[in-house]
Amino acid sequence: METKQETIRGGQFLVKQTEASNVFTPEDFTEEQQMMRDAVKEFVDREVWPNKDRFENKDYAFTEEIMGKAAELGLLGTAVPEQYGGLGMGFVTTMLVCDYISGATGSLATAFGAHTGIGTMPILLYGTEEQKQKYVPKLASGEWFGAYCLTEPGAGSDANSGKTKAVLSEDGKHYLISGQKMWISNAGFASLFIVFARIEDDKYITGFIVENDPENGITFGEEEKKLGIHSSSTRQVFFNETKVPVENMLSERGNGFKIAMNALNVGRIKLAGACLDAQRRVITEATKYANDRIQFKTPISQFGAIKAKIAQMATTAYVDESAVYRAAKNIEDRIAIRISNGESHQDAELKGVEEFAIECSILKVAASEDCQDCTDEGIQIFGGMGFSADTPMESAWRDARISRIYEGTNEINRMLSVGMLIKKAMKGHVDLLGPAMAVKDELMGIPDFNTPDYSELFAEEKQIISNLKKAFLMIAGSAVQKFGQDLEEHQQILMAASDILIQIYMAESAILRTEKNADRFGEDSQKHQIAMAKLYLFNAVEKVNAKGKEAIISFAQSDEQRMMLMGLKRYTKYTNFPNIVELRNAVADKVIEENGYCF
Known part of the structure; x- marks a missing residue:
């Protein structure tokens, strides 16, 4: 068992440097996990994808039938320990199953998620031994839903x-x-x-x-x-x-109330996982259509406006995948550490997930909004046909919409992510005060005008990530100092701070995944992933700049405002701007060549 991440706690990504070698990526799936992924994909391609019209026509009995078939494969009991009739798989594998079973239709995704998550886990995590023995085997086997x-x-x-x-x-x-x-x-x-x-x-x-x-x-x-x-x-x-x-x-x-909140923590990261294959399938269908659709004697996939859409869709899918599996492995490792320290599986899983509640909220917001944007662009690539129920884009767009509402609305989750981080800091679980004071001292000092060495892969990008973290600490620290316990009443400032936090976690996850894979597989094999990581970071910097400015001018005044705006400018600065059009075209050309999502 890996022990490198024993010191990582929820929310610490903001103040601790994470080494690329310490993050888990989909390229790290074991042979067993790859077999599980392929089995789920085969099941969905055989049983679900060809029958999308039945799901759209409110065939509730068919959803129940498919759930029964999933149960026969053991998919409803992936996370259930063997003594209660499940497969006893780790957290990453349960995320993987949730990911790949959810992409074809939101109807099955919701039924599966409700049953395996909030329908089963509360008993498994909070039930007495008698309750677990009586009910969990029936739920794991699909005898009961x-x-x-x-x-x-x-x-x-x-x-x-x-x-x-x-x-x-x-x-x-x-x-x-x-x-x-x-x-x-x-x-x-x-x-x-x-x-x-x-x-x-x-x-x-x-x-x-x-x-x-x-x-x-x-x-x-x-x-x-x-x-x-x-x-x-x-x-x-x-x-x-x-x-x-x-x-x-x-x-x-x-x-x-505690049961409900902890069930939602698990539900949030699982929902983020459920948004992944939905994006992959939309990207693939949109790309196939763009390659086949001829206008002005040219496939529309060759037009720059369409390439920009395909590149953005692929980028956010790649980034979401990077962040979801990074957090899933952090949770799995934390559970393993607690079990090795003598805790029951029940307590270890509860506390392991609760530890990363901040990341769960971040992922829920990011993936659900990226999935909605992806399906929206999918409709746009299909043009008029995208608006028709005869194509898969229309139902994908409608199904994606609920993801921003359930498991806690995205507005609630935005405020929770910052609120939980501040509470962790007050409990001493995450040291925000020290780094925030260091940022304040840095702003009062003389800037370093030396030109840094950015010759290594992602050297500048990692410096930018570090600076974005300083921007968050500067804004959040000043807001806490100004409002104290009343900060939660200033929801728009919390929302802006949360958007900064989200961009930091997602961008860093993509960079760390790509750096790890470039190191072990060679940079040339990762050139398109490098392009996506750089493209996402550029957009993240722009969002941090906009949201940071919105927050600063809303609560800071006079000299403090001027100093913080100068700091924001410093912390969102590029030395070498990436060529955005070139990056987009490189990503899009690869997806177009492969006729679908291929990363």
């Missing part, structure tokens, strides 16, 4: 404000649950629900494991009419004094 009942008409992002009640029966043997839940994925075919309700006037909600029994006060609304994910069963679920044995309480009384 799971669903998660948290959201209510008046409780969305504010999850703890739910009105559903759990009242202890007179004989003390059952809780009687009454309330309304909405937007419940898999509701139409679920055998088991994770339900959150409030006992008496408790401050926090409590989790329960509830078996689906229509004779036990459980009724359903009609299937929701939705913009996308048409064959994902989404219904309201009504509980009317539904009897739940007291032994089916999940974890302790009042622990429901």
